[in-house]
Amino acid sequence: MTLHADNRMRRTLSALGAAQAYIGLVLVLAVGIATKGEMFLSETNLTNAIGAFASRGILAVGVTLVILTGGIDLSVGSLLGIASMTAAMMLSEHALEPWQIVPICMAVGAFFGFLNGAGTAWLRIQSFVVTLAMLSVVRGLDRQVSDNVSVGTQITGPDGQLTPQAEAFQLFGTPGHNLFGRIYYPVLAFIVVCVVFHLILTKTRFGRHVYAVGGNPTAARLSGVNVTAVTIAVFTLSGMLAGFAGPIDAAYSASADPQAGQSFELDAIAAAVIGGASLAGGKGTIVGTFVGALILTLLDNVLGLNAVSDNWQLVIKGLIVVVAVVLQRPDLFTFFRGGSRS
Amino acid sequence: MTLHADNRMRRTLSALGAAQAYIGLVLVLAVGIATKGEMFLSETNLTNAIGAFASRGILAVGVTLVILTGGIDLSVGSLLGIASMTAAMMLSEHALEPWQIVPICMAVGAFFGFLNGAGTAWLRIQSFVVTLAMLSVVRGLDRQVSDNVSVGTQITGPDGQLTPQAEAFQLFGTPGHNLFGRIYYPVLAFIVVCVVFHLILTKTRFGRHVYAVGGNPTAARLSGVNVTAVTIAVFTLSGMLAGFAGPIDAAYSASADPQAGQSFELDAIAAAVIGGASLAGGKGTIVGTFVGALILTLLDNVLGLNAVSDNWQLVIKGLIVVVAVVLQRPDLFTFFRGGSRS
Amino acid sequence: MTTVLTMRAIGKSFPGVRALDGVSLTVGEGEVVALLGENGAGKSTLMNILAGVFKDYEGEIEIGGEPARIHSPKDAGRHGIAMIHQELNLVPELSIADNIFLGRERAILDRKGMEARTAELLRGLGLDLSPRTLVKQCKIAERQLIEVAKALSQNVRVLVMDEPTSALADAEVHRLYEVIRDLTGRGVAVIYISHRLEELEEIADRVVVLRDGRYVGERSSIDRDELIQMMVGRPLGEMFPRANGGSDGAELLRVEGLSVPAEPGSGRTALREVSLSVRTGEIVGVAGLMGAGRSELLESIFGVHRAAAGRMMLGGRPYRPRSPKQAIARGVALVAEDRKAQSLVLGNTIGFNASLPSLKRFLRFGVVDRRREGAAVAGQVRELRVKAPGTRFTVGNLSGGNQQKVVLAKWLLTAPSLILMDEPTRGIDVGAKAEIHALMSELAASGKAVLVASSELPELLAMCDRILVLCEGRITAEFPRGQATQEAILAAAMARQQVTTL
């Protein structure tokens, strides 16, 4: 084989390999189209499906950052919970404007995220432990401040109409409320978060440092990377994103439940890992996480539209996730040709 | 300083270091004794406290094996669930004897555990994904076979009395039923499992291989360790232990709930990690996991006895876990002398 | 002499790389055959095939005249083949004894027996370590000897040593020779890979040369020039190209009374009141035995460890680096001792690794300018002649020597004024070594200062303007170029001071 042909083949293979990362998604889409056609592909359905997962998708982006550095963040569900409670309380008790609420929620999330990072980087406790503890602590605080009662966001004024703030707050995700009459904010927010963090990871020095810390922390440090700062930063960002997702979640259910966000962390981590992130650190992309999130939510949607029974949904979902991950392996071809094992 | 003195000091330090691994536990015990004295230390209380955690403790042992090889097992809660359902159904529908039920449950657990191992070792999917999928699949099956109805284990015969099998089954952990009138089976089972697996890990070839696979898989492979077999074995054992814990859980609740075991995996992993296991693999001990499990359950107990409000319990529990882990670090002293960071 | 091992027409391909093509090799009983070749020539790959690392390959292997199917390390073990791998393969969390017997334990461990046998093996190699010591507490050189002990513990017919001495100093190397002679005396065949030609002269009966994955030839008499010509396919100029030393440049680095405590359990040496200076345009060497504190010294200057006492000046300004980041910002670079653990993100690409410390240079509006970055990396990689399909190749799949070149490329891209080098030519072929030596000279000539620690005394003697000798964390001697001899340096390196304090 000439060098030329070899090169061409290699390029084809690598393009195929890149497309292959989406096979799992394509599979789910194909099943959806085959079984439900237009109904599945309709803008409303896709918006609804992705919108329902958007807040978890945003968590998944933050969790991806943490996973890339070799850590894990189990607290994002609780952080989303307290942020959604914060949003609802700011709205109901202080009648703040939505644009004031979001930064406050992000600050709340970032604060706890910072503590996660500090525990991991300064106290050098495994992030699993730190964030598991944070999961518990923050949930306790959330329940304490809310007195275990859910707080509604549809605040009415004396005239029985929604207050202007509550009206505006609905745009954050109450179903049926779209920006410019068309754009569903949670979906937009999720996509924007993905794009921003994709750019951060691929185009900036910080992004490189994140990969370096996850790939080999010693080498990163000896190459001038401030490993402590990067670690704290990713946890803070993850917390901040959870804080950002809080108002979306509150608007989606038009209320903040003291249990909100419970076990969202598993969905978020699953999205990242299905998207190819390695829990060992150093490997993963936001595009992958985005695809992972889509697989999870569209799978739910397809199974639901096909009225699969709740129990079989659990079974089928588990199986399809495994199949998707296997199909998406970059070394699928070589693997099944019986390639070497390393 | 002479070499001799140096050696002696080093030995003292290392003994201290070993004792230090228990500081978290000592702390919890101290608080318990200080606040509730005899009530806390009473045999009944300790038995109750440990008994409540025993099935999760047994899961933690299996999870420790998996963690030692660098994997994770999220499916143990679901496996416990299906095993407890199996036990209840064997008892109620086939009137099997308890000693027949246990091996069947262990086989069921081992079967799914084997699939976890096969997915991890043969398909080479991250164990997080495989076992998360298994969590979902097995839960779905559990709910399907039970028709979403919990199955009681207190089967009465035509005479209105418990059947002999059901009577005997209670010894597996129904509160108030003790072996020889004294020994509470779940506690005994937990301790025996710990001892057996402690011996396996420290005294056998298999144990060394488990550590080697987690510590440096390449080195293990090049040394002739069958990494695939070890990986499959630890997942199978973890599943088997979950199967073993199933009847205990069923007896403890006097029924098998289709939701039984839900989120037990987090407690199990937490026990292992608090006990010093590293999620990166290669580091951890059964003694540590045992201590971790005790910390978790006694902490609950102490907070409960002191009637701390539950929201604050969540907060305090999270904080104490972090403190315990920090105090237990082997390098605590050097760390706070401001040693260099690596 | 009966033939123990025959490898016939061995071939092996990796994605995009033909690593071996039709290589044959025979080794006789009690014979030491050296494998020689440039970095990436395929030596390790050939031996890895023999040791069962790869499942698939082309060609046949015969052991003792019988065809042998070797497709796993277990198969290799069954045929009496043991290998000391180039990259150390020990389990850090396990004890020395556990590591030595890994894969060959009894079902129920025989701790006593294992530890006794380990103690014996360690003693034979001159290592004063308890068998229960965890490997993570051992230094690199110790680990390398543990690998040797591990190989020796098996009942071997063929022992493969892939650069067993790369982290060893002279004394240990000689001990290893004794061990090898003892083995060959008992009929064991040894295949020995090293880039240190003087070692081959001493130990090898026959040298087989590989180039670009092909067999080039073999010689029983060792003629360096000829071997080098065979290896690189062209005659090589002078080995140590540094003409004359001496620099009258300005003082760049000054270290006064530097003391760095050791952390218990870290296996590091403490530094005690080290003073030195390096001028621009100067190459200063640091010699010492294993564990003398050479790495510790370089790392401390690089801000890795916190100093307890002492002062440093860099370029006339006070210098107190509290992290490598600050050191890099002041124009200091460290080519660390252990490239795999300390220098490279193995799972990432050459480009990623090479630009990591110098990314700042390529920023435009806070964004990394990929074009400029790529061009700079490609240029540097080409200049150092890294053998790789491209800069997007995964570093972990490069041969050891090429990995080292990537490390050098990475530091050169930061345009440092002071370069600290810890064993810069470890595991590097003669050709590349000459290139690196030339590079060092060039760097000095262009006004940079170089502080280099090496276990290869000839290298230090040829390259350095001055040589400092460390012993137990103290500087025990300093020799200007010309006055340094191997004997004098060794004497200073062993000048243990009576411990009077405490």
Add this chain to the structure above:
Amino acid sequence: PTPTASADGGKKKFVVGYSQSNNAEPYRAQLNLQLQHFLERYPDIELLPIADAKQSSATQVSQVQNFITQKVDALIVSPTEPAPLTAAVQQACDAKIPVIILDRTVNTDCYTAFIGGDNVLIGRKAGEEAVKLLPDGGNIVELRGILSNQPQIDRDKGFREAIAANPKIKIIADREAKWVKEQATPIMQQWLAQHPKIDLVYGHNDPMALGAYLAAKAAGKAEQIKFIGIDGLAIPDGGIRAVQLGQLSATFIYPTGAQEAADTVNKILHGQPVDKQQVLGTTQVTKDNAADLYKQFDLSGQN
């Protein structure tokens, strides 16, 4: 029993332990609040801080055991699931501690009083209301609680019994939304896409019904569809308000039994006889009585 010394010294007080299956469900939070409120009427009774089992039977068993260890004078348990708590309640009974079971039963007779609602009855009432709302028949979708929970089973059973009265009423889809509002919304969205004609949504609790309402409102179909929930909590985000606002057509108050529990505890501690089975009725919340009911059950100003 005689009162034991209390922590604040001086006066003797009865100590009562209370284990709640999950504080974070609004209904149960409300129950806790009310119980605390009604127990305040009895100055000689001290309620220990409420133990939250966080949905875990194992936790709840050990909580009950803790209270036994502490030798409380009376025990109130609101079980997570019937069977698991049985043995623990038996233990309390053996220790001669009077036990009041709230809301969900246990499988032993060895307790002093059971106070709780009747979910089959409530389901039936909801069904009857559905029949009333759909005189010409129609399509119903049902949002279920966690499938294995007894209230889910009962609320489904009663409802189906009642709607059998009109064969033209059909349940065209049902799914598990796990009692959670956020899970109900996407399910309803899918149903709206699949089924052109949905006339009524039956949610096993108010949050699920309201989650479905959000989805229907977004699709512009809230007006055509009736929503029925259960629980009727008097909190700003609860079912009574939702009925007032016209979001739900009706909800049914699932009685907390807090007042009855407080009275019963008091009677037990003072040796007075109590009814062993106190099954509570339900009140249908409609637009007409919502404001009054809210006032009646609202405790926000009182604690």
